[in-house]
Amino acid sequence: MTTDxxxxxxxxxxxxxxxxxxxxxLAVIFLFPLVFMVVSSLKPDSxxxxxxxxxxxxLPVGDISLDNYFGxxxxxxxxxxxxxxVLITVLTVGFGLIVNSxxxxxxxxxxxxxxxxxxxxxxxTLIVPFxxxxxxxxxxxxxxxxxxxxxxxxxxxxxxxxxxxxxxxPFIANAFAIFLFTQYFSTIPKSLDEAARIDGANWxxxxxxxxxxxxxxxxxxxxxxxxxxxxxxxxxxxxxxxxESLRPVMVGMQYFxxxxxxxxxxxxxxxxxxxPILIVFLSFQRAFVSSVAASGVKG
Amino acid sequence: MTTPTSTPVPPHADRSSEGAPxxxxxxxxxRAARRRxxxxxxxxxxxxxxxxxxxxxxxxxxxxxxxxxxxxxxxPNPPRFVGLDNFVRAFTADPVFxxxxxxxxxxxxxxxxxxxxxxLFLAVLVNQKIxxxxxxxxxxxxxxxxxxxxxxxxxxxxxQSDGLINSMIDTITFGAWQGMAWLNDPSTALGxxxxxxxxxxxxxxxxxxxxxxxTIPEELYEAARMDGASARQQFANVTWPGLRSTMxxxxxxxxxxxxxxxxxxxxxxxxxxxxxxxxxxYHAVRKGYRELETGYGATISLIFFVLVLTxxxxxxxxxxxxx
Numbered sequence: 236m237t238t239d240x241x242x243x244x245x246x247x248x249x250x251x252x253x254x255x256x257x258x259x260x261l262a263v264i265f266l267f268p269l270v271f272m273v274v275s276s277l278k279p280d281s282x283x284x285x286x287x288x289x290x291x292x293x294l295p296v297g298d299i300s301l302d303n304y305f306g307x308x309x310x311x312x313x314x315x316x317x318x319x320x321v322l323i324t325v326l327t328v329g330f331g332l333i334v335n336s337x338x339x340x341x342x343x344x345x346x347x348x349x350x351x352x353x354x355x356x357x358x359x360t361l362i363v364p365f366x367x368x369x370x371x372x373x374x375x376x377x378x379x380x381x382x383x384x385x386x387x388x389x390x391x392x393x394x395x396x397x398x399x400x401x402x403x404x405p406f407i408a409n410a411f412a413i414f415l416f417t418q419y420f421s422t423i424p425k426s427l428d429e430a431a432r433i434d435g436a437n438w439x440x441x442x443x444x445x446x447x448x449x450x451x452x453x454x455x456x457x458x459x460x461x462x463x464x465x466x467x468x469x470x471x472x473x474x475x476x477x478x479e480s481l482r483p484v485m486v487g488m489q490y491f492x493x494x495x496x497x498x499x500x501x502x503x504x505x506x507x508x509x510x511p512i513l514i515v516f517l518s519f520q521r522a523f524v525s526s527v528a529a530s531g532v533k534g
Numbered sequence: 535m536t537t538p539t540s541t542p543v544p545p546h547a548d549r550s551s552e553g554a555p556x557x558x559x560x561x562x563x564x565r566a567a568r569r570r571x572x573x574x575x576x577x578x579x580x581x582x583x584x585x586x587x588x589x590x591x592x593x594x595x596x597x598x599x600x601x602x603x604x605x606x607x608x609x610p611n612p613p614r615f616v617g618l619d620n621f622v623r624a625f626t627a628d629p630v631f632x633x634x635x636x637x638x639x640x641x642x643x644x645x646x647x648x649x650x651x652x653x654l655f656l657a658v659l660v661n662q663k664i665x666x667x668x669x670x671x672x673x674x675x676x677x678x679x680x681x682x683x684x685x686x687x688x689x690x691x692x693x694q695s696d697g698l699i700n701s702m703i704d705t706i707t708f709g710a711w712q713g714m715a716w717l718n719d720p721s722t723a724l725g726x727x728x729x730x731x732x733x734x735x736x737x738x739x740x741x742x743x744x745x746x747x748x749t750i751p752e753e754l755y756e757a758a759r760m761d762g763a764s765a766r767q768q769f770a771n772v773t774w775p776g777l778r779s780t781m782x783x784x785x786x787x788x789x790x791x792x793x794x795x796x797x798x799x800x801x802x803x804x805x806x807x808x809x810x811x812x813x814x815x816y817h818a819v820r821k822g823y824r825e826l827e828t829g830y831g832a833t834i835s836l837i838f839f840v841l842v843l844t845x846x847x848x849x850x851x852x853x854x855x856x857x
Contacts (some may be wrong), residue, residue: 250765251664254659254662254664255664258659258660258670259658261656261659261670261674262670262673262674264733265673265674265676265677265733266673266676268685268688268689268692268733269676269677270789271678271688271689271692271698272684272688284696287696287697287698287701288701288704288705290822292698292701300596305765331578334585335677336581337578337579337581337582338578338581338582338583340578341574341575341576341578341579343580344577345571345574345575346568346571346572346575347571347572347573347574347575347576348572348576349576350575353579354584356586356591357586360586360590362790362842362843362846363590363594363839363842364790364791364793364842366794366796366815366818366835366838367594367597367794367835367836367838367839367842368590368593368594368596368597368835368839369815369818369825369835370597370818370822370828370831370832370834370835371593371594371596371597371600371818371822371828371831371832371835372593372596373607373822373823373828374596374600374605374607374828374832375592375593375596377607389594403590404585404589405585405589406589407585408581408582408583408585408589408590409543410586410590412583432567437574438574438575438578439574439578439697440572442578463679466681467681467682467683469546469681469683469797469800470796470797470800470819471684473800474819474823485681485683488683488684488687489801498691499722501687501691502688502691505684505687505688508681508684509680509681509684512679512680512681513676513679513680515610516675516676516679517672520672520675523675523679524671524675524741527738527741528741528742528744528745530742532844
């Protein structure tokens with residue numbers, strides 16, 4: 236009996252040591268490129284290359300300065316790119332929360348003709364990756380009507396290319412977000428709606444005052460899951476926005492390569508757009524983790 | 535409460551033609567309420583529905599329609615119907631398309647098992663109840679929140695012939711290694727992209743596996759231990775059977791993402807060297823957007839769409855078997 240528990244303890248101890256070793260080795264693999272990126276952003280190009288063969292590549296030593304960061308602001312309109320990205324992301328996520336949660340409410344708690352048809356449409360569109368429709372969609376948005384101001388008059392024109400709305404409107408409705416809201420809302424007791432109906436509340440009031448306030452976790456999950464793709468958009472703005480002043484940060488970086496590649500400045504640029512997201516992630520990591528887990532619960 | 539009859543009437547069931555003793559006025563008011571509910575429901579779903587139709591359903595239909603035409607992105611002439619010309623061209627007269635399709639399949643064939651397996655390995659590691667395990671979970675997930683554009687640029691820098699990867703291999707092999715330009719060699723470029731793609735995305739699937747692992751009740755493991763099952767036997771007989779639906783989800787999401795490979799190619803190699811890294815989506819964008827041949831680009835998109843649809847249907851079949 237005692238020898239048994241002794242061997243068991245030895246086995247457990249050995250497994251623990253092995254686990255920590257494996258996890259630490261993996262942590263190094265997952266972190267070294269990012270450490271290299273941030274450290275290199277602080278060094279002049281000549282020193283980056285000189286340090287590459289030694290552990291100094293990962294240490295902020297030697298000729299350390301913020302010159303590369305100033306260089307980024309000098310060479311490209313970085314502030315403008317950042318403003319564009321923030322605007323596009325905030326509006327896409329914000330409108331998305333409203334539009335998709337309203338749809339989820341109607342689909343999960345109300346009876347109306349065509350409901351099951353719309354629900355199956357939403358589920359069918361879940362699997363359509365954006366890449367499959369990107370090329371025909373450029374053609375499509377180039378034909379859509381739009382209003383333009385011309386000499387104080389509002390005129391009618393065609394083509395959505397080179398605008399903010401072409402980067403926002405197509406991504407507001409999101410089948411996956413509607414699906415998550417529908418799932419979550421159907422777990423909230425329907426007797427609440429009936430009680431409110433008797434008190435004379437209309438359906439929109441029930442959605443806004445009763446059900447939405449009870450669905451905080453669903454709103455947080457959808458916000459997190461739609462925030463990253465909106466911030467990281469690349470293929471779409473690459474195709475529909477040629478005007479530099481309307482470009483988001485990810486595409487702005489591509490422009491950086493047309494000048495001769497100054498790697499220190501490139502690393503400063505990538506650090507600038509990565510660190511804020513990492514800080515947000517690290518502060519809300521619990522919410523991030525549970526959101527991703529929720530996305531896998533039902534594919 | 536509102537209906538004084540002895541038979542309970544479900545609030546929404548259509549009982550108006552049956553013999554429940556109701557006054558005409560009451561019947562009228564429930565019908566009006568139902569009509570109001572119908573109108574309200576439809577108007578609440580309308581914004582999302584219109585946007586989905588405009589920016590998902592119509593583009594899918596357009597991919598179908600345009601792939602049988604010679605439409606161009608900027609052209610004074612309206613598109614002309616050309617039958618199956620674009621499809622014939624893709625499979626017989628466009629070697630870059632065939633090469634792109636093969637590259638995409640090779641990429642998916644390597645990524646799917648390796649990333650799924652590695653993700654599961656990480657999930658099992660961080661599912662242990664030992665101190666500090668949450669920190670490792672967070673670390674393994676950090677590349678996922680890093681933009682793939684940033685990751686591609688960073689690795690492009692590291693893959694240079696005088697870059698970090700070569701110097702690290704050089705250190706490990708005590709100087710026996712001759713540096714090579716990973717992305718400029720047709721035999722290594724796709725492999726190099728595979729490595730960084732797994733590095734970036736595996737943390738996501740670790741979390742999906744982890745949530746699957748945590749649905750398996752602890753009692754099952756206790757029972758297995760009582761029967762004297764080793765760690766390996768516990769994994770084979772308790773863990774693995776409990777992960778079936780998670781596995782289908784993980785495999786399908788990795789496959790669909792892998793087939794859509796674009797950003798890494800665009801940032802790192804532009805399809806080169808000699809088309810060794812061109813992919814379906816990259817080729818569709820090159821033809822349909824950069825070379826303005828919308829009709830032909832739509833054809834390639836449609837072929838890609840059919841592939842994704844096939845995989846989704848297989849998933850449906852696999853998950854249905856279980857029930």
